[in-house]
Amino acid sequence: MALGWLGIDLGTQGVRALFVTADGSVLGSGAAPLGRGRREGVRHVQDPGEWWEAVCAACRRARDGVRMGVGGLAVCGTSGTVLLTDDTGRPMSPALMYDDRRAAAEAGRLRSAGLAVQDTWALPKVRWLVDRYGSGRVAHQPDLVNARLVGRTVPADSSHALKTAYDVERERWPDITGLPEGVLPDVVRPGTRLGEVCAAAAEATGIPAGTPVIAGMTDGCAAQIASGALRKGAWNAVLGTTLVLKGAAAEPVRDPTGVLYNHRAPDGTWLPGGASSVGAGVLNARFPGADPATLDARAAAFEPSNAVAYPLVSPGERFPFHAPRATALLLGAPESDADLWAALLQGVAFTERLCLDYLHHLGARLDGPLAFTGGAARSTYWTQLRADILGRRARVPEQTQPALGMAALAAYGTGTDPTLAAAAERMVRLGTTVDPRPDRTARFMEGYARLVGELESRGWLPGAVAAHARARIDRDTSGA
Template sequence: MVHDGADQDAGWLGVDLGTQSVRVLLVTADGTVLGSGSAPLTGRRDGVRHEQDPLRWWAALCTASRAALASAPPDLPVGGLAVCGTSGTVLLTDASGRPVSPALMYDDGRAEAEAARARRAGLAVQDTWALPKALWLLGEYGGALRLAHQPDLIVSRLTGEPPPADSSHALKTGYDLDADRWPRAALDRLDVPEGLLPDVVRPGTRLGEVAPAAADATGIPAGTPVFAGMTDGCAAQIASGALRPGSWNSVLGTTLVLKGAARDPVRDPTGVVYNHRAPDGTWLPGGASSVGAGALTARFPDADPAAMDARAAAYEPSHAVAYPLVSPGERFPFRAPEASALILGDPAEDAELWAALLQGVGLAERLCLDYLHHLGAPLDGPLTFTGGGARSPYWNQLRADILGRPARVPEQPEPALGMAALAAYGASGAGALADVAERMVRVRTVVEPRPGRTAAFAEPYARLVDALRDRGWLPAPVAAHAHSRLSRDTSAS
C-alpha cells in the first residue's frame, strides 16, 4: 500500500548503498524500526584502484528491500524512500541509464592528474573527488555518455528513467552550491561535454515513483514516491539528529567522516573541509578522512572484534601510535595524496596492535576536530557517534576519552535511518529537516569521558601530530594549533 504525503502512521524506507553492503530500513515517523535488510557487496582493490560492478548494487537492493518489508504489517502505507551512496563514487552510463563502465569508488586514486588539471582550471577539488574521476572515465571510454552518481543508478532502476542528481552527491563533481549551478566556464576549460552532467535538485525533491517492474524486483509497492537523497556522510548526520548549529556527527565506518551544522559555510582555502547544503538551506560543513575501521579488517580479517576489544583494554595508551589509513592518501584533516599508513613503535602482540589502531582512529578524529576549530567552525553543540564503529561500546568509550567530551549514540547509528527521515521530510513539503529527524532519532546512550583518561592520550597525540608534520603532510600551523589544545576538550572555544 502506498501513501503519497507525510503521515505519522506511514512507513518510510531508507536505502544505504555502502562499501561493503546495501542496507534498507523501514521506519515509522517516531523512529520505530519495522523491518531491516542487508546484502553484501564486493569490489576490486588494487593499489589506488577501487572499483565495484554497479549492477550488483541493484541485485543487493532487491535482496535487502524484500527482507526489510517482509515483517511489515500488510496494510502499512509506504510514504516514500530516499537513497544515499558513498560520496564521490561515479560511473558512466548510456542515455537510458545502463552502465557502460565500472563504478570508481569514493577512494579510487587514479585521477590524480585530472584533479591537478581541475585545480588549474579554478576548481577546488581533491584527487579522489568525482569530477577528476569523470575526466578519467571520459579519457577511457569517451563517447556521448552520461555521468551517474551511485544513487542515480539505483533511482533510475526504481523509477524507469535517469533522474537529476541531488546537490549533495553533485558537490564532489564540481557543483557550485553557492550559485546553485554547474560552473560551466571552468568545465568548458576542462572540455567537459554539455550532456555529461545531470540536472541537479535539492535533497528531498520528489524524483518520481517506483515503477511496476522495479516493484516486482524489489518488493517495494509500485507508486511509492522516490525522493532525492544525500551522501552517506550526510545521511548518517541526519540519522544522528546533528542538524542544529554547532552539532557534529562522527561517522565511523570503513573510513571516518565528520559532519556538522552551521548557519554559514566554514571556509577552507585548501578545500580539505567542504560544505554541503541542507534541504532547508542551512550548511553542513565537514570532511572525509581515509582512516577508519577498514584498517582493522585489513590487518585482522578473521578477528572477533569484541574479544579483541577486551584484550586491547590492557593497552591504554598503547606504546605504539598509529595513523591507520585504509588506503593510500589522506583527505582530512589534511590533504596529502602521498600519505601512507604509519605505526610509531613496535606493538608487543596482536592485542596491542589492535589497541593502537583503535586509538589511532580516535587520535585522527581529535585532529579533525582541532582542524575544524582552527578554521573557526562552531563546535559547542552535542557530538554524536554513528556508523558501524559505533556498535563497539569499548571503542565509543575510548573515543570519548581521547576527545575529552561526551558523545551520544543513537539506537540506529546508520545512514539508512537518515534516508528514511529525508523521505518523510520530502513528503511533508514543509517544516525543518531537524524537526523530522529529532522525532525519528532515538538516543540509546550518552558516553561520558572517564576522569583523567583524556590526559593519558595527550602524549601519544602529540607524537602523532609531530610525525605527521615532520613527514610534510600536516601543515605546521595546524600542528601548532593542535599542540595548543592538548589540555583542552575538543568542544572548547
C-alpha cells in the same frame, strides 16, 4: 492509513534498507552484500549492476511480512563514486569508488585551473572515464538506483554532485569542468521528489508502485541526519570503513585548501564536514577473521599503547589535511596483537581529535552535542576510548544506520514534517551517552602530540594546523 518510511544505504560492503515509522520504530530491515568489487592499490571499482540486485534483495527483506504502506523512500550512497551511462541510463563503465585514485593527474590539472578538488573527488574521475569510455552521462551511485526505481533517468541531488564540483552556493555547474556538453546531469536539492516507483521496480523490490522517490544525500550526510545533529554547532562522527565528520552551521565554513567542504541542506542551511582515509577498515585488513570484542577486552590493558598508529585504510589522506602520498604509520613496536589492536583504535581516535582541532582552526562552531554513528559505534570499548581521547561527551543513537537518515529525509520530502531537523528528531532515539574519564584523556595526549609532530615533520600536516592542535592539548574538543 498509517505509513512507514524507507531508507536505502548503498555502502562499500553491502546495501542496507530500513523501514520505520515516523517515530523511529523499526518495522523491518534488510541487507545484501556487494561482493563483485575489486580493490587493488589505487584502483577500486564495483559492478554497478550489483547495486540494483542488492537493493532488490535488501528491500524485499525489509518489507517481508510488513503490511504498512510506504509513504516515501530516499537513497544515499558513497560520496565521490561515479560511472558513465548511456542516454537510457545503462552503465557504460565500471563504477569508480570514492577512494579510487587513478585520476590524480586530472585532479592536479583541475586545481591548476582554479577548482578546489581532491584526487579522489568525482570530477577528476569523470574526466578520466570520458577519456577512456567516451562522452556518456555522469551518474552518481544513487542516480543509477533511483533511475531503476522510477523507470527513467533522474536528476542528481546536489549532495552527491558536490564532489563532481557542483557549486552548491550558486546552484549550478562551474564553467571549467573540461567536459563535453551533455555529460553532466541536471541537479536538484536533496528532499526533491524525483518521481514514483514504477511497476517493474515494484515487482523487483516489493516496494508498492506509486511510492514517492525523494532525492537523497551522501552516506555521511545520511548518518548525520540519523544522529539528529542538525542544529547549529552539532556534529556527528561516522566511523565505519573510514571516518567522516559532519556538522551543522548557518553559513558555510570556509577552507581555501578544499579539505573541508560544505553540503547544502534541503532547507538552505549548511552541513560542513570532511572524510578521512583513516578508519575501522584497517582492523579487518590487519586482523582478518578476528573477534573484535575479544581484542577490545585485551586492548584495555594498553592505555596508552606502546606504539602510535596513523591507520590509513588506503594510501593518501583527504581530511584533516590533503596529502595524496600519505601512508599508514606505526611509530614504536607493539608487544602483542592486543597492543597493536589498541594502537589502531587509539590512532583512529587521535585522527578524529585532529579533525576537530582542524575545524576549530577554521573557526567552525563546535559547542553543540557530538554524536557517534557508524559500525564502530557498536563497540562499547572503542566508544568510551574515543570519548576519552576527545575529552568530551558523546551520544550514541539507538539506530546508527545511514538508512535511518534517508527514511527521515523521505518523510521531510513528502511534506510530513516542516523541517528536516524536525523529521530527524522524531525518528532518532537516543541509545547511550558516554562521558570522558578526565584522567584517561590526559594519559593519551603524549601519543597524540607525537602523532601530530610526525605528520608535520613528513610535510603532510601544515605547521599552523599542527601548532593549533598542540596549543589545544590541555583542552577538550568542544571549542572552548
